[in-house]
Amino acid sequence: MGRGKFKGKPTGRRQFSTPEEMLAGTSSRPRTFKKEEAELEEDISEEESEQESDEETEKRKGTEGIIEIENPNLAKPKTLKARDVDIEKTTELSRREREEIEKQKAHERYMRLQEQGKTEQARKDLERLALIRQQRAEAAKKRDEEKAAKEQKKVEARK
Template structure:
């Protein structure tokens, strides 16, 4: 809509109320007497509210479901920083699932290593069998060397004669 050559000020246009609005009391510019009467009514309401608050503080109206449900802020209940004197040393903290699994894994490994040392696991039995076989082979090899050494010495003695 064209308003003419010049634009209006950015603060807005002037609003003029019609005589009907002024009579109804909905206009922007109300008569001063009406404003004074309204202020007196507000003061009376405030004094009544103050007297009600003093007599009945417990029955405050709460918005929405606050009157029905009592909600406590979970974050405000626990102190974030504990002092050394407040710490309970007897209290055990619960481990997370990963930590529990890791502890169980370590214990199982320790148990397995103890059984391994005692020779009760399959792998330990296999290792011991292999070790016994190697010892036998080494003992046979040592006997052969001694026999060969003894045979060489006998040949030397026969050659000197």
Template sequence: MGRGKFKGKPTGHRNFSSPDDIAAGTSTRPRTFKRGEAQDVVEESEEEEVEEEPEKRKGTEGFIEVQNPNLAKVKNVKSKDVDIERKTELSRREREEIEKQKAHERYMRLQEQGKTEQARKDLERLAIIRQQRAAAAKKREEEKAAREQKKAEARK
């Protein structure tokens, strides 16, 4: 035997089974080769009963019937079976997002009407600024009038 991963060349000599060996079930074929397929190859008229092997289950799955919703296979729904009238349920995040948008719209409407505290403060600040601007404009007009009066007196 040589050293290494393989005991011999992996592409070396291959063993082929004869149709008689396959039919007898003594072939050296892999275990995935089923008796039903062997009958098709040999085409004999013998009928053998092939028992379906139940699924091999791991651990205690064979003893205990478990109803795990995560293991359920996804059902494909056909377009003709879809119920159009049924309302789709929103996820929690989607519901919260919609509620947040509605609350913001409600707040903005109250803000425009001046009914919120922030709106009142803004309106008070705006009134103070308008008074300051009006006083500054009045002062500029008085200064302009005073300059024009000085120019008029200087020309005379």
């Protein structure tokens, strides 16, 4: 009587191949996964070698060589060799890059107009600047007058 949960090896009829079956290759024994995979790889490599002899194609993995797939979302390899690069071809910028360049150009254009005094803000700044210059000129004139008045008082006090 077995104790515990496990009872050891499974019992049942085991199937053995006869030597004749083994030589003929008609064994009823199931093949292992690795053997089946190796045979599948051999079949695929034979088919690929036939296809490559007809026309040159890029290497494909797994069942891609067997089944033709046209997937628009499938990422295509972007790597290029140095000799294949087209120098004259311009690469398209991303949306963010385009927006950044447009922003810089707009800022430069605005600054040029600002220097020329053609923008609203530049006009306001120039008016404010003119007003400040006028106030400073008046203050300097007043100081000169006061200074002259003090000196005149000193001269009169000495007499």
